[in-house]
Amino acid sequence: MSAVITGVEVHDVRFPTSAEGDGSDAVNRGDYSATYVELHTDAGVTGTGLTFTNGQGNEITCAAVRALAHHVVGRTPHEVEYREIVADPQLRWIGPEKGVIAMASGALINAVWDLRARIAGKPMWRYLAEMSAAELVESVDFRHITDAITPAEAFDLLEKGAVGYAERLADLDRDGFPAYTTSVGWLGYPDEKVRALTRDAVGQGWTAVKMKVGGPIEDDVRRAGIIRSELPEGALLMMDANQAWDVDRAISFMKRLGVFDPYWIEEPTHADDVLGHARIAAAVAPVRVATGEVAANRVIFKQLLQAKAIGVCQVDSCRVAGIPEVLAILLMAAKFGVPVCPHAGGVGLCEYVQHLAIFDYLRVGRSLDGRMIEYVDHLHEHFTDPVTVVNGRYRLPTKPGYSVEMMPGSVAGFRFPDGPAWR
Amino acid sequence: MSAVITGVEVHDVRFPTSAEGDGSDAVNRGDYSATYVELHTDAGVTGTGLTFTNGQGNEITCAAVRALAHHVVGRTPHEVEYREIVADPQLRWIGPEKGVIAMASGALINAVWDLRARIAGKPMWRYLAEMSAAELVESVDFRHITDAITPAEAFDLLEKGAVGYAERLADLDRDGFPAYTTSVGWLGYPDEKVRALTRDAVGQGWTAVKMKVGGPIEDDVRRAGIIRSELPEGALLMMDANQAWDVDRAISFMKRLGVFDPYWIEEPTHADDVLGHARIAAAVAPVRVATGEVAANRVIFKQLLQAKAIGVCQVDSCRVAGIPEVLAILLMAAKFGVPVCPHAGGVGLCEYVQHLAIFDYLRVGRSLDGRMIEYVDHLHEHFTDPVTVVNGRYRLPTKPGYSVEMMPGSVAGFRFPDGPAWR
Numbered sequence: 148m149s150a151v152i153t154g155v156e157v158h159d160v161r162f163p164t165s166a167e168g169d170g171s172d173a174v175n176r177g178d179y180s181a182t183y184v185e186l187h188t189d190a191g192v193t194g195t196g197l198t199f200t201n202g203q204g205n206e207i208t209c210a211a212v213r214a215l216a217h218h219v220v221g222r223t224p225h226e227v228e229y230r231e232i233v234a235d236p237q238l239r240w241i242g243p244e245k246g247v248i249a250m251a252s253g254a255l256i257n258a259v260w261d262l263r264a265r266i267a268g269k270p271m272w273r274y275l276a277e278m279s280a281a282e283l284v285e286s287v288d289f290r291h292i293t294d295a296i297t298p299a300e301a302f303d304l305l306e307k308g309a310v311g312y313a314e315r316l317a318d319l320d321r322d323g324f325p326a327y328t329t330s331v332g333w334l335g336y337p338d339e340k341v342r343a344l345t346r347d348a349v350g351q352g353w354t355a356v357k358m359k360v361g362g363p364i365e366d367d368v369r370r371a372g373i374i375r376s377e378l379p380e381g382a383l384l385m386m387d388a389n390q391a392w393d394v395d396r397a398i399s400f401m402k403r404l405g406v407f408d409p410y411w412i413e414e415p416t417h418a419d420d421v422l423g424h425a426r427i428a429a430a431v432a433p434v435r436v437a438t439g440e441v442a443a444n445r446v447i448f449k450q451l452l453q454a455k456a457i458g459v460c461q462v463d464s465c466r467v468a469g470i471p472e473v474l475a476i477l478l479m480a481a482k483f484g485v486p487v488c489p490h491a492g493g494v495g496l497c498e499y500v501q502h503l504a505i506f507d508y509l510r511v512g513r514s515l516d517g518r519m520i521e522y523v524d525h526l527h528e529h530f531t532d533p534v535t536v537v538n539g540r541y542r543l544p545t546k547p548g549y550s551v552e553m554m555p556g557s558v559a560g561f562r563f564p565d566g567p568a569w570r
Numbered sequence: 571m572s573a574v575i576t577g578v579e580v581h582d583v584r585f586p587t588s589a590e591g592d593g594s595d596a597v598n599r600g601d602y603s604a605t606y607v608e609l610h611t612d613a614g615v616t617g618t619g620l621t622f623t624n625g626q627g628n629e630i631t632c633a634a635v636r637a638l639a640h641h642v643v644g645r646t647p648h649e650v651e652y653r654e655i656v657a658d659p660q661l662r663w664i665g666p667e668k669g670v671i672a673m674a675s676g677a678l679i680n681a682v683w684d685l686r687a688r689i690a691g692k693p694m695w696r697y698l699a700e701m702s703a704a705e706l707v708e709s710v711d712f713r714h715i716t717d718a719i720t721p722a723e724a725f726d727l728l729e730k731g732a733v734g735y736a737e738r739l740a741d742l743d744r745d746g747f748p749a750y751t752t753s754v755g756w757l758g759y760p761d762e763k764v765r766a767l768t769r770d771a772v773g774q775g776w777t778a779v780k781m782k783v784g785g786p787i788e789d790d791v792r793r794a795g796i797i798r799s800e801l802p803e804g805a806l807l808m809m810d811a812n813q814a815w816d817v818d819r820a821i822s823f824m825k826r827l828g829v830f831d832p833y834w835i836e837e838p839t840h841a842d843d844v845l846g847h848a849r850i851a852a853a854v855a856p857v858r859v860a861t862g863e864v865a866a867n868r869v870i871f872k873q874l875l876q877a878k879a880i881g882v883c884q885v886d887s888c889r890v891a892g893i894p895e896v897l898a899i900l901l902m903a904a905k906f907g908v909p910v911c912p913h914a915g916g917v918g919l920c921e922y923v924q925h926l927a928i929f930d931y932l933r934v935g936r937s938l939d940g941r942m943i944e945y946v947d948h949l950h951e952h953f954t955d956p957v958t959v960v961n962g963r964y965r966l967p968t969k970p971g972y973s974v975e976m977m978p979g980s981v982a983g984f985r986f987p988d989g990p991a992w993r
């Protein structure tokens with residue numbers, strides 16, 4: 148099937164989550180939102196993509212998608228040039244390759260790749276995993292990362308990734324992909340809610356949970372104590388500071404929180420601070436440093452890996468400029484031996500990243516050691532192909548595409564500012 | 571005088587520069603544009619600020635200013651909280667502190683500071699230079715940079731800056747501030763135009779010029795030869811690659827261009843690549859590495875300084891979040907002993923940055939050694955208080971404010987898409 152993109156429709160969809168304290172952390176409080184993109188084609192098939200925002204400002208990322216739309220209209224998804232979008236000679240300036248314009252590129256480019264996978268009749272993980280090494284390498288922009296990985300090295304990695312593929316796929320099909328839950332410890336929740344949620348999570352089979360830190364340290368210590376006391380022996384407790392700390396403070400606070408045996412500390416300081424993360428990583432080892440949810444592009448990840456600043460790579464599906472940018476990051480993480488545990492939660496991020504983690508295991512990283520997909524149990528009901536998580540593991544998605552198609556009623560009901568939820 | 575901000579007006583102003591090849595470099599080609607902000611007050615005085623963009627996308631930064639406007643309306647300029655704007659719990663997500671939202675913050679916050687200076691009846695350089703060390707320190711957000719500079723260290727630097735102030739001011743008043751010109755060597759210009767422009771520049775008293783590189787290396791070598799041959803003995807030739815090169819390519823190409831004795835190489839690789847710049851700096855010394863025009867915030871500059879990645883700090887006035895962010899960067903540059911040569915050109919950037927360089931000399935860096943303000947000779951006619959450059963030096967501006975007020979006719983004539991220039 149050949150499909151020419153005839154139009155780009157962008158919807159500003161916002162869910163009023165701030166009232167519940169869901170998603171509250173040391174830095175962010177908002178209404179979980181999506182810049183939701185539909186690519187219409189002359190073949191009837193529709194591609195969908197989104198980028199996640201925190202409420203206000205979602206109209207800005209929507210405007211940015213509209214500014215980029217001319218790069219895809221009138222072309223088949225295979226004719227769209229990724230490089231032309233991220234290096235647009237006028238729009239590049241307002242990034243470059245970061246913030247609003249990178250996120251908008253992510254929504255748009257992911258929608259193009261969703262179309263590719265739908266036309267092929269495959270879920271995204273399978274569509275990627277069945278591409279040849281040469282095709283995958285061709286999809287990646289190696290500009291500014293050749294000092295970390297060359298196309299030839301990437302090709303070799305992906306060729307190796309074909310070996311044992313069937314066995315790894317059979318493992319996933321049988322057991323699902325490991326996950327952890329972030330639903331127990333938002334900063335907005337009172338202690339007793341945290342305790343009850345942790346108990347519930349353990350009952351549901353979760354063996355890895357994440358809490359938010361970065362408020363007053365005494366509160367963090369108390370809440371960590373509650374959660375650790377509810378977890379069975381051997382369960383993993385991750386901590387997430389959402390950039391609240393300066394470098395030296397991160398080091399000293401993690402000494403205090405170390406008694407709760409954290410598996411990783413996520414976003415201990417400003418996300419742009421590669422050197423700061425490297426100092427923290429050296430100081431808090433063997434606790435791993437994790438970051439990536441707001442890391443803008445492959446050049447930031449390159450440096451985090453080169454500087455040994457991260458022990459866990461938390462690439463996001465739509466903060467960076469979509470599938471091709473993610474491929475570059477997965478390849479570098481594999482080369483540097485750092486496990487990928489994608490960032491999720493938000494709106495549609497779990498739906499998105501399951502494909503990335505599965506593909507990474509099948510063709511790139513080829514190990515489950517230290518790999519987990521984040522899981523947050525909200526807003527899945529708005530998607531036509533929501534994630535299935537059983538006993539703390541993601542089941543393989545089976546429907547064609549990248550799984551972020553929203554229910555028409557959700558788009559209409561939560562469209563800002565004219566949907567019923569906002570009027 | 572007390573003035574309460576009653577409204578924020580945002581104009582999308584674009585100049586059709588792309589047709590002439592002005593501003594053409596290895597990466598950017600566009601219509602020089604401004605997201606132009608007017609703050610109306612109940613006292614009649616109007617504050618103005620802008621951020622520079624490259625044409626398309628200017629509507630996106632305009633939308634971002636509108637999203638931030640509620641942080642300033644209903645307040646006097648002194649009541650506006652810088653930290654509240656850059657750490658907005660919803661809008662921060664679409665940066666954070668980078669790209670569109672940082673640029674919009676820059677336009678808005680600069681307009682607030684313009685208002686402060688106008689109310690005080692002083693040009694911005696004097697307004698800043700006459701603030702006490704305590705007031706200046708209070709204006710800076712030290713979050714995430716305390717591992718590089720503490721408030722106490724900043725206070726000491728600024729206190730020292732009061733010593734010899736009158737002599738330095740007298741020097742500038744007599745001689746002006748050193749500058750260099752970027753008008754000779756845009757990539758869009760043919761060789762003979764480059765030769766003629768260089769000859770003209772020398773005739774006008776310029777002793778430092780900058781050329782663009784990053785096209786085919788043979789072209790760069792040929793053009794460098796033309797320019798160097800037209801320059802008198804001892805004149806400085808700077809080169810600007812606008813991020814065109816990968817790290818290893820930057821090192822090898824600068825070996826070839828080294829025969830023309832470049833004073834600095836600007837943006838040799840991706841602007842986010844702190845570690846890459848550090849490698850290049852070590853390899854090309856004594857040629858200095860310069861960058862900053864798209865460096866998003868104080869945390870990026872902190873790392874460039876910590877890693878010895880730059881020998882020249884090219885902070886921009888409105889890429890980062892305005893005066894308070896610039897103050898943090900000037901203070902760090904002084905502490906690390908790196909000269910500040912602000913990025914200019916574009917629309918209104920020369921008007922803006924003259925104030926920053928002058929203030930830096932008077933109170934922070936306190937030296938002219940290696941200090942130059944960029945100058946590009948276009949679009950000044952659209953400003954009510956344009957720069958005055960004589961014999962390659964900026965004269966001290968004298969009118970109150972930050973000098974980016976545009977002529978009403980220019981705003982009306984070049985407003986996009988409805989102004990006569992675009993209809």
